[in-house]
Amino acid sequence: MALMGQMMSEPLLISSIIKHAARHYGGTEIVSRRTEGDLHRYTYRDCELRSRKLAQAIAALGVQSGDRVGTLAWNGYRHLEIYYGVSGSGAVCHTVNPRLFPEQVAYIINHAEDQYVFFDATFLPLVEGVAAHCPGVKGWVMMSDRSHMPAQAKVPLLCYEDLIDAQDGNYTWPQFDENTASSLCYTSGTTGNPKGALYSHRSTVLHSYASALPDALGCSARDVILPVVPMFHVNAWGLPYSVPLVGAKLVLPGAKLDGASVYELFEKEKVTFSAGVPTVWLGLLQHVQANNLKFSTFNRTVIGGSAAPPAMIRALKALGVETIHAWGMTEMSPLGTSCRLLARHEELPEAEQQKIQEKQGRVIYGVDMKIVDGDGNELPWDGKAFGDLHVRGPWVIEHYYRNDASPLVDGWFPTGDVATIDPDGYMQITDRSKDVIKSGGEWISSIDIENVAAAHPAVHMAACISCYHPKWDERPLLVVMKKPGAEVTREELLKYFEGKVAKWWIPDDVAFVTEIPLTATGKMQKLKLREQFKDYRLPAA
Ligand code: ADP
Numbered sequence: 001m002a003l004m005g006q007m008m009s010e011p012l013l014i015s016s017i018i019k020h021a022a023r024h025y026g027g028t029e030i031v032s033r034r035t036e037g038d039l040h041r042y043t044y045r046d047c048e049l050r051s052r053k054l055a056q057a058i059a060a061l062g063v064q065s066g067d068r069v070g071t072l073a074w075n076g077y078r079h080l081e082i083y084y085g086v087s088g089s090g091a092v093c094h095t096v097n098p099r100l101f102p103e104q105v106a107y108i109i110n111h112a113e114d115q116y117v118f119f120d121a122t123f124l125p126l127v128e129g130v131a132a133h134c135p136g137v138k139g140w141v142m143m144s145d146r147s148h149m150p151a152q153a154k155v156p157l158l159c160y161e162d163l164i165d166a167q168d169g170n171y172t173w174p175q176f177d178e179n180t181a182s183s184l185c186y187t188s189g190t191t192g193n194p195k196g197a198l199y200s201h202r203s204t205v206l207h208s209y210a211s212a213l214p215d216a217l218g219c220s221a222r223d224v225i226l227p228v229v230p231m232f233h234v235n236a237w238g239l240p241y242s243v244p245l246v247g248a249k250l251v252l253p254g255a256k257l258d259g260a261s262v263y264e265l266f267e268k269e270k271v272t273f274s275a276g277v278p279t280v281w282l283g284l285l286q287h288v289q290a291n292n293l294k295f296s297t298f299n300r301t302v303i304g305g306s307a308a309p310p311a312m313i314r315a316l317k318a319l320g321v322e323t324i325h326a327w328g329m330t331e332m333s334p335l336g337t338s339c340r341l342l343a344r345h346e347e348l349p350e351a352e353q354q355k356i357q358e359k360q361g362r363v364i365y366g367v368d369m370k371i372v373d374g375d376g377n378e379l380p381w382d383g384k385a386f387g388d389l390h391v392r393g394p395w396v397i398e399h400y401y402r403n404d405a406s407p408l409v410d411g412w413f414p415t416g417d418v419a420t421i422d423p424d425g426y427m428q429i430t431d432r433s434k435d436v437i438k439s440g441g442e443w444i445s446s447i448d449i450e451n452v453a454a455a456h457p458a459v460h461m462a463a464c465i466s467c468y469h470p471k472w473d474e475r476p477l478l479v480v481m482k483k484p485g486a487e488v489t490r491e492e493l494l495k496y497f498e499g500k501v502a503k504w505w506i507p508d509d510v511a512f513v514t515e516i517p518l519t520a521t522g523k524m525q526k527l528k529l530r531e532q533f534k535d536y537r538l539p540a541a
Helices: 015-024 044-060 077-088 102-112 121-133 160-165 201-212 239-246 259-268 278-290 310-318 343-347 350-357 446-454 490-496 526-532
Strands: 029-033 039-043 068-072 092-095 114-119 139-142 157-159 181-186 196-200 224-227 249-252 273-276 300-303 322-328 335-338 368-372 387-392 413-421 427-432 437-439 442-444 459-469 473-482 509-512
Touching: 015 044, 015 077, 015 201, 015 239, 029 044, 029 077, 039 044, 044 077, 044 160, 068 077, 068 102, 068 121, 077 092, 077 114, 077 181, 077 239, 077 249, 102 114, 102 121, 102 181, 102 196, 114 121, 121 139, 139 160, 157 160, 181 201, 196 201, 201 239, 201 335, 224 239, 224 259, 239 249, 259 278, 273 278, 278 300, 278 310, 278 459, 300 310, 310 322, 310 350, 310 446, 343 350, 368 413, 427 446, 437 459, 442 446, 446 459, 446 473, 446 490, 459 526, 490 509
Parallel strands: 029 249, 068 092, 068 114, 092 181, 114 139, 139 157, 224 249, 224 273, 273 300, 300 322, 437 473, 473 509
Antiparallel strands: 029 039, 181 196, 322 335, 368 387, 387 413, 413 427, 437 442, 459 473
């Protein structure tokens, strides 16, 4: 018989995070830009009390342990209360991405069997459109006070503040098995139907601990943290948990995610640390550069969700902001790797340091990774061999929600990404396997091509997609959205690649577009571009 440890076996529950913040950082602020238009401020102590009232309110509505409760909401304090009130009571907080097509929103709500859906005022038209297609939803709760409720709506609505006001907060967070489901996120489903990743209390608490570590995201009580990444995009990469866990001030930007609004909030609230997908920083950088502004307190940001273009890392650095390149996915809660320099890298010339920072980084404790060839054999960590990236760990998915087929291969989760790993363990994504360009059987990294193009001063955004070629099967086509007022020709752009990538990697052609379509999580929608250009004839073809 094994000798068992004799320490308290307290379950790792999400409620413990907000309890901790309220008790030990009770006076620390949470600032939210509301759909009402104003800035709302209160403290962790207030947040925990109102989360308890919300737990009482959903119990009064009949929500039981394990039931799913949906949200269609921006980053804001009420959404945070739902994160804690719903999960903390043993129900499942299901964040739905409101930027998806209404049919997908309805599909996801129905698949999850959400009992109630909480939504921000912005999404009333969406709710009015989908409600009839979601017969299982017992009630739609508008996250607003009585005075902001619509005079009439096409759907019977409940009012969030009325629900809260009816409760006294006399509620004790229940204790239960840490493996109980806590929250649910669907992948955005660029192919096929969206699939659900059902997190547990244990996986969430462990992920929050690990991602707060100094070489991961590095969150501290001394920080002021503003997640631009939405709370409906893989739980804002866990920040709504890891920020209260460390006791930092939290700033939630609501619906206004344009450069000017985000900048204003950064300055006003003395934000030190932020996180978002590259397209968000494009907007912010454009605003800051166009108006000759500086950041007074903002000093580092996490960029993930898609590759951070080197030009963006450099531009942020020039403004005194360190980029922490991070990689992960919905199936990984989401954090897998983050890129921080080692002590010995500090002596390297800046250009070499930047080369490292362009990689997606090293795993954080809890996650393990490997790259494998087509037969599943592990490939060397030499920074050159590339293969399918597989991961495992206590916050990595085992099964999709309501889907019996196991996605695992030999106990590992295949990410669908193609990567290299160098001898120091820094992983670099070369592509999503479905975005890889295969020219004459050899692979071209679309990310590398995009990174070069993004550094050209006239380029706002660039996507590299494969195009049919009679001889080579596929050749790269560069789709470019220019900066407003900037001029550049096809020839100039192609010449710009010379000496920067292997000759045969240089795209065959450039197509200028006024808009590059983005996914619901703000990534370039290459699938749509490939459809758009499916009949495109390359000049040499
Ligand atoms: P979706 O993009 O479908 O909404 P996810 O947010 O889960 O869903 O996307 C995960 C994928 O995003 C990863 O598998 C990878 O392809 C891509 N990704 C995430 N972070 C990075 C990064 N830093 N660099 C390159 N690709 C990234």
